[in-house]
Amino acid sequence: MSLQRIVMTVNGVERTVDAHPMERLLDVLREKLGLTGTKEGCGEGECGACSVLMDGSLVNSCLIPVAQAAHAQIVTIEGLGSPEKLDPVQEAFLHCGGSQCGMCTPGMIMAAKCLLMHNVKPSREEIREGLGGNLCRCTGYMRIFEAVEAAARKQESEAAR
């Protein structure tokens, strides 16, 4: 069946791809747009390694047919910061030991980012819930919680300035 031309804004840049409508957003990002920071861990919505922001809300890109992402605003891990200029959440993960093998990390950071966008000072309980769909097999989550709290403090002190 035929390819469709799909336009979306990815990390602030308008991108056009020719894709089958049922291709997963995950594959389009990774294979057609070269954004391999978004990972696949399960392909069934369970692990959150493929989490991205779509129109401001957290979604699992493995469960999104690309046709449903037409005209959407997508933000992936590559849209946050770079090793030279880290986003505060990335920086906090790096400093607090929130990333070990790194496979859950991009999705985890997107979930943390989304949480902090909606809740500038989340409690431990709220952090646990906000990250509940992002499985990490390495860290035991403690360093991740601390990273999110550190990022929240940083955002707060920057906002105060």
Place this chain on the structure above:
Amino acid sequence: MRKEGAAKVCGTARYIDDITLPGMLHGATVRSSIARGRIKKITFDPAIPWGEFTIVTAADIPGANCIALIQNDWPCLAAEVVNHPEEPIVLLAHADKHRLAEAVAAVRVEYEPLPSVHSIAESERKDAAVWGEDNVLKSYLMEKGDVDAVWAGADFIVEGEYETGAQEHLYIENNGVIAEYSDAAGLTIYGSMQCPFYVHKSLVKLMALPEDKVRVVQVETGGAFGGKEDYPSMIAAHAALLVRKAGRPVKIVYDRAEDMAATTKRHPSRTRHRTAVTKDGKLLGAEIDLVLDGGAYSTLSSTVLSRATIHAGGCYFWPNLRVRSRALATNSPPHGAFRGFGAPQSLFAIERHMDRVAAAVGLAPEELRRRNFLRPGLTTSTGQVIPEGVDLEHLLARAMELSGYKEKRQRFARENERRALKKGIGLAAFLHGAGFTGSGERRMGSVAAMDATADGMLRVLVSSTEFGQGTNTILCQIAAETLGVDYGVVQMGPADTSVVPNSGPTVASRTAMVVGRLVESAAKEMRHVLTEAGLIGEQYSTEEFQRAASMYVGKHGQLRTEGHYEAPPNVFWDDELYRGEAYGAYAWAVYVAEVTVDTVDYRVAVDDFVAVQEVGRVINPVLATGQVEGGVAQAVGYALYEKVVWQKGRMANNQMTNYIIATSQDIPPIRVYFEEVPYKYGAYGAKGIGELPMDGPAPAIVNAVSHATSADFCAVPLLPEDVMTKLAQVKSQVVEVVGA
């Protein structure tokens, strides 16, 4: 800070599935659908345009059809018989990966079924002989003193049987490799793995290639936990066979369902204890019978069994002890390495058993343990003398204080009477031998190197790999500290068998302790070389050192130094009798778990977790704490959630939806504390840390659940269904007593 951390938090770290080579094909595997049988016929459904596919069977293997490990009984592709479900039979490759699922389903294999066995009991009874004559993959007998003489003098004899289930590694990155080949360069494998030289060794045999025509490169690896110790040799072998036939690079990356169904798990176990103890709680002796389910092939079972055997007596002094252990074959995919490597199984048994011995004697669990702890001067189960500095009593006291153990133990018991939510607190004391067992390290003869580039960058060259545990960071830290330079100017060389020396596999918590020590000597040697050359003095800055190194490279072409393994003095090990220095050093720990058991739905929640350990010097506290927390979280899963549901040797719940690991909402606060007693022969005093935290949580948690419910639980995983069954029994027993 983590060396490769910035790349990881930015998503620029490149894992195997992020890499694409020009002209690359995708590979897939046709696997057996039955547990055991003879392959009668393989047919290819004519509806598929097979001309577009590369097809490989066992007949295409140029060398030996096996994955080289300890005994070479693990076929790369089944040729005549299959011995477990999901055993690889045929390989396919195609340029379009979306063509593969359909093609795999269109290869039909006809079998003549053979009888199979699917549990330790069935294998032991020899319901069918599925491996050798008696299904015994390996057995050990380890004896100390004269255990037969103790029973007569015992005040109590306590028996118990304990079981542990299989556990799936569930690294978030599935197994994957890319293979490429050219006549000039030979075969190159890129992949997600722990041990590049294992893969190398296996491929040389399988592909009948000279050693220098096989190159194995580890790329960023998304978690391993032992699960990428042996299996990468298999998937690399498959990609190698496809690339030779297709003449184009081939990528094989498993999806989650395939990875879970086809790759290794932790060995299930059954352990029987019989213990003689006095009325004062002094342990007189014990007989321990330990069985591991090894799966269909021997793979790493003998070494896993060895560690399980040595740890079976726990951290106690046994004047008399006999441990008989066996690994038995069953018709499931082979069980393999998993963080802890046999120790979690046998330590679960002993630590659960100690609570029951304490109850029989009428002592508090901590008191029975305290009276029998190994102390400096006493000998372990293998006769190894405990060195000065080991102080389990102190670890116990600290763990009890930090967790409020004493007060809670009493209060919970009192309050539980009136509550539907029953609370409990339990502990476990344990040890973990760091490094290879026995003479393994000496046989290995590992080497690490350092070199400098023309622009003065300093590189650590080892085959030890990073897969999240912090290898890169720790080894660079050790090198920088030894060289006296900034951490930032030390880099890791590529984990590429054509560049680095063989510093051994990345297993057994040996990296910081053993390989770190080698890096330390390589770095010392580099400093020595530059001093001898008159390029640096006593004192120098990082820049001066780099300038000196770069001048040396300019003059001599290269600056490369090595560190070679030297066994610590007075270390003896008898492989026959299992006597002597089993490990260079042990790490020690006491863990306390606090739980709530809900008597409406029988779910267990872990409310608090205290982990106190002594692991030598802690080189990097953030990484070390993260290792412990991660290990504890995995072990919480092992204890309460992670059940592999077997149906005729096949994992039936091979999806993340159905194999339950703890989420961020299930994990208790994990409070980690270190006591530091530097180890003389480890790099900067380090001992192993990676595996230790996997050992203690399961018994601590089950001890706590038993405390909360006054019921005796002896198996993990302990699911709500199991709690229900036991509590319903307890209830009906009470009714019976009343009725009588």
Place this chain on the structure above:
Amino acid sequence: MRAAPEQYEMISPGNLAAALKLMASEPGRWLPVAGGTEVMVQYSAGRLPQRNLMNVWGLPELRRIEVTPDAVVIGGGCTFAEIRAHKAIAAEFSMLAKTAAWVGSIANQNRATLAGNLANASPAADSPPALLAYEAEIELISVRGTRRIPYTQCHLDYKRTALTQDELILAVRLPRRFAGWRDYVRKVGTRNAQAISKVCMAAQALVQDGVVEAIRMGMGSVAPVPLRLAAIEECAAGRKVNATLIAECRQLLDKMIAPIDDIRSTIEYRRLVAGNVLEDCLRTLAGTA
């Protein structure tokens, strides 16, 4: 990924009328996809039989929440994230808000729709017990018009609903006639997030001096369809919650449910825990827990 995308078609009709027209023109041919959290899982596993899909995600007509004097009407295309966040639902239908918060994870709730949860017709779905206890009605729409049926008539059998092949779930209607009722809701899952229910229950009751004047209860995961526990409601009405009543109710429940053994749990567990939850529910509502 075990599916080949080029073998599938997806059409985005863009508005409700066009969607209904497409469904009417070729009944049964076009499978609606809203959040895709059920359909995409099937698809990726290579287990989706339908090859023709119709995108209904974001159709504005399905995505309204209306508060009228006698009902709160929730569009079928509303996500559980939207339901959780809605003030009137949180205030008056808090059991639905709570079940919404149970559906998988944040990322899942941002996509999973109420209609998808009902149309998918899994007995383990989390929202049905609350809808049963609230005596919800569902509004179905097709080119032929709309019709309204009590939610109790929605599920015919395992994975079979009363929807005809050309119909969509337009909305779920919650009557506002339960002011002053107490509620009880509980999910027994495999873990605290991302969990499929082993037993799920919602109930509300009017209780006066320990006497249950009226009670409505729904339970999931214990039979091929979510169950309204009508016989137990009748049994409990007008009575005090005590050991006798509880024993009678547990017996009734035992007869009504037909739990199964599967890779997630056992018949025995589901049966005993369903009874325990029912008991906990009655005691809690009566204030005797």
